[in-house]
Amino acid sequence: MAGGANIHISRAKPGPDLATIIGLIGGFGLLISAIILGGDPLSFINPPSILIVIGGTLAIVTMCFSFSEIVHTVRVLGNTVVMGGQDPSAAAMQVLQVAEMARKQGVLALQNIHEELKSEPFFHKGVSMVIDGTPGEEVESIMRRDMHATTQRHIKSTSVLRKAAEFAPAMGLIGTLIGLVQMLGNLDDPSTIGPSMAVALLTTFYGAVLANMVFSPLAAKLERNSVEEAMVSTVYLMGAASIGRQENPRRLEMLLNSVLPPAKRVRYFD
Amino acid sequence: MAGGANIHISRAKPGPDLATIIGLIGGFGLLISAIILGGDPLSFINPPSILIVIGGTLAIVTMCFSFSEIVHTVRVLGNTVVMGGQDPSAAAMQVLQVAEMARKQGVLALQNIHEELKSEPFFHKGVSMVIDGTPGEEVESIMRRDMHATTQRHIKSTSVLRKAAEFAPAMGLIGTLIGLVQMLGNLDDPSTIGPSMAVALLTTFYGAVLANMVFSPLAAKLERNSVEEAMVSTVYLMGAASIGRQENPRRLEMLLNSVLPPAKRVRYFD
Amino acid sequence: MAGGANIHISRAKPGPDLATIIGLIGGFGLLISAIILGGDPLSFINPPSILIVIGGTLAIVTMCFSFSEIVHTVRVLGNTVVMGGQDPSAAAMQVLQVAEMARKQGVLALQNIHEELKSEPFFHKGVSMVIDGTPGEEVESIMRRDMHATTQRHIKSTSVLRKAAEFAPAMGLIGTLIGLVQMLGNLDDPSTIGPSMAVALLTTFYGAVLANMVFSPLAAKLERNSVEEAMVSTVYLMGAASIGRQENPRRLEMLLNSVLPPAKRVRYFD
Amino acid sequence: MAGGANIHISRAKPGPDLATIIGLIGGFGLLISAIILGGDPLSFINPPSILIVIGGTLAIVTMCFSFSEIVHTVRVLGNTVVMGGQDPSAAAMQVLQVAEMARKQGVLALQNIHEELKSEPFFHKGVSMVIDGTPGEEVESIMRRDMHATTQRHIKSTSVLRKAAEFAPAMGLIGTLIGLVQMLGNLDDPSTIGPSMAVALLTTFYGAVLANMVFSPLAAKLERNSVEEAMVSTVYLMGAASIGRQENPRRLEMLLNSVLPPAKRVRYFD
């Protein structure tokens, strides 16, 4: 499997995170089916109630953090869901391919595959530094600092999502209390009691759905993927540093296997 | 009790985990009795409600983890319930029998009992390596790595079950809120209020049953058995490594007793 | 206070744990008074409801643990309540009496008081080994292993009780939901609504009483007494080992005081 | 500020803990005003309900602990509320005054102020030992042991209060369930429903008030004051030991400032 000059570099990213997308669609699909089966789905849509739960949760989370932290969370979330958790094995194979090419044809030959690597920005950055002649140690220290900053951002984003999951039901309760107080003040016409109660309960419903079917699982997935992404970044970091130090790719394989979990170890050379 | 060439190797596994099975059957038996005694058991079966609680919980857990983690959990659970917690004492006696046989008749004689050991795949794998001439140190390191991977999988599976136990009541609440909003929107015919409320409460009922009578106790049992299984695996690991190193079985007995809890210590030789 | 050959060995155990028994009787006394004052106490007894809460909690706890762990818990609980927390000072005085006797009349003279010590099985076992000529070091190591096993069993039993306290209210809620669903399906005769609701609430009541007035305080008491029992066992262990090593009882007194809490220190010699 | 033989020793204790007393009176004042404004305050007093919540909580706490621990808690609480948190700065100034006097007039001159110190029993005990000629090291070790025992008692008392705060609402719920079951069994006369429900809710009300307005804040205050009292005791301990060792009071001032928090440091000598 040793590649030549025109090798096609295998991709490490397996596409969007299907588990998250299917779980999200499946959960909401069930919810909407249950609502439609019960008749009159429009009674579940109440713009002021949606506004008070989503807007209120956003307002509270904004108070707890800063604007830039919330924007970061949305961006990190998009990346996680759209690009999915990466596969450390595929990343390791890709790194070994590039390392073998650099070994056989010289570091400058990597310019030919430079464009192809753009799909993995972190590895692309490392290889660019290597091509520019940055020493292996410096490549490693710059990449490690970037990796650390990314992990910190993920921890911050996870705690933004956890706060949102904590306050969404609280806003739902507050909205329901407003509805109940308004309804109880106007008990004269009994025919309005039912619909008023229904509207009052909607905010509790929205809060429970947002917390349990959106924020909480996304926070769990983000936390889980952050660990995997750090693993993949470590693979790229070790690869770029090893290429920069012009080490033997067989030694790199050994090093990578020492950090990969048992089930993810790779065998590139024989 | 020292065995000859045709010894019958004692089995370590005591069959299915009766405590889990009896607890599960007993709990659901009580539940069903209470429902039948109250008359009209069919009113407790509502397919859309079952679908929204089980399906919704599954969808949320899928969002939190990956498909392979959920499949693993189901498999680990099956093993735990069907095969039960293993008994470290029985495993130690079995290991000592095999070790004495290897000592007296040579390692190759283990081929005669090779087939019999298949019921304990982990020990079987170790003995196979020993028969193939793998050195004791390598047998130990390969088995230890396998054991570590198993423990990690059990921790992951326990956390999948805990998340399910956390989200099942939430899905029950969401289902009940849907039912309440639908009922409150149609208060015109008072005769439908009771049955509608009953159906709305069913999802809360399903969520409470799933979380408290299925997911939570299974997570606790899995955690408990994982510790015992690691103990049994350690016994097999020490046994296979000791046979591979051609040590005296009396020394192995001493070593095994040093890791077994006081109540589980064995006395095979005099 | 130095004793002769026919000394009456003071007892260490102050009888049953009055705080637990009085608390239990007082709490249930108040409960029953409140029920009787409200009239019609029989309406609080509903065998199916009792069965579903107690039986269901037992079934779930069985799933979480093994049969032997649950049996142990009941036995440990009996010991704790019937024999009460022991007093480390009394145990220390008793140990010093025996040590002085062994010192003055020789170890074999302990056979005369051997029978009397049976009320403290742990000390009795240690003294028996000393009379049999077991060396002090071995007496200490065997007793320490026993003590460790006892502590582990207490920790296990405490967690069995905590699980029971966690699941009893859950079974109460499940029972109430069953009752509510059954009642709501039969709203035709309004005169049955009240009694049906009352019965439905009974399981919640049983669950709350079991968790808060039985399981939770017993778990707390067991945990508290386990610490005190370990202290008493340490006193007996140090005593038996010291007698086995034929040390000066004055040195033993000094050693005992170094592990006893300030308020429990003893002064046996002058 | 260096004092002569007839110095008036400044007091360290600022009197009762006004924050606790004012908070307690303020909170209950608001509660009672709200009840009186709503008319018919007598409907909030129901002796059986009071008995079941207070008596039941006491019974459960008794089960969890021992009689002596509960009596200690009441005593510790009295001390905390009546004598308030002490001020470490005032204690340090007092200690330095006494140390300077001992330095200038000799240790025996302390007999003149011996009576005055009785208001601080802990310092009084230390100074008494110094006058009796106990060496500084022994004074320090005896006082440190006392201090440690006090801290342990405070931790125990805090956990008694936390348990009471945990079980009071549970007893409130149990009382309300009793009331509801009784009411639902007698729905025949609709005019009694309201008052019966009101009485049933009273136990929940008592439980919430006891837990949130009494036990919980007292536990928090006890924990907070325990830290401050340990600081004051450390000051007295260091002072008595320093006087016993006949050290220079200027050195004592330096030592005291090294343990006092920045805002509490003292400057006695110029």
Added chain:
Amino acid sequence: MAGGANIHISRAKPGPDLATIIGLIGGFGLLISAIILGGDPLSFINPPSILIVIGGTLAIVTMCFSFSEIVHTVRVLGNTVVMGGQDPSAAAMQVLQVAEMARKQGVLALQNIHEELKSEPFFHKGVSMVIDGTPGEEVESIMRRDMHATTQRHIKSTSVLRKAAEFAPAMGLIGTLIGLVQMLGNLDDPSTIGPSMAVALLTTFYGAVLANMVFSPLAAKLERNSVEEAMVSTVYLMGAASIGRQENPRRLEMLLNSVLPPAKRVRYFD
């Protein structure tokens, strides 16, 4: 960007904490809109209910802490909201400007910008000590002690806010129970049931709003800003100490970058 004698010292503080203010206004804006849209906003204002929730929470928090701790919390909160989280990069640039000026024109030249620095009291204090000739080591140790005391005060203030967030809903529940008991005692006139219930629910509403939209997010923000403020204080501390030691500002830049997070590093010299 190296400055002359008349440099305008850049400000480090970016003004009020807009995230907190916008979140607070946005959240309450939504709340008030929802109330007004539902008609009759005056039914949400009930002075006795407001008094019992706010006054009761304040009374409980007073019991838990001391008066001075509560006053500090209000002050710290004001600072946090009005002055906002500071930007460590801006502080570092400001410090480097001052350090360069001191290097080029001598420490005494700092008197010219002394007045300008008053907006940053902590740096102002450090620079004042430097101008007065205090050695760098002493400047550092005094500033570090101040910084530590500030952090402790912030931790205390955060825990005051957390207690308030914990007890506000409890006071809301107590208020609602009072209202319910009063209402249930007067069921004679059915037309008053609705409004009475509405008023009873208001305290729960106030408690939920106070806890979730005020105290909890303010505690989170205070905790978050405390970390950032400590970073800024460290920058000022290192700057003042470096100027006091008359070090090269380039070395200071290097030192500052070693404590700043990656995204906040500065480049002042070339």
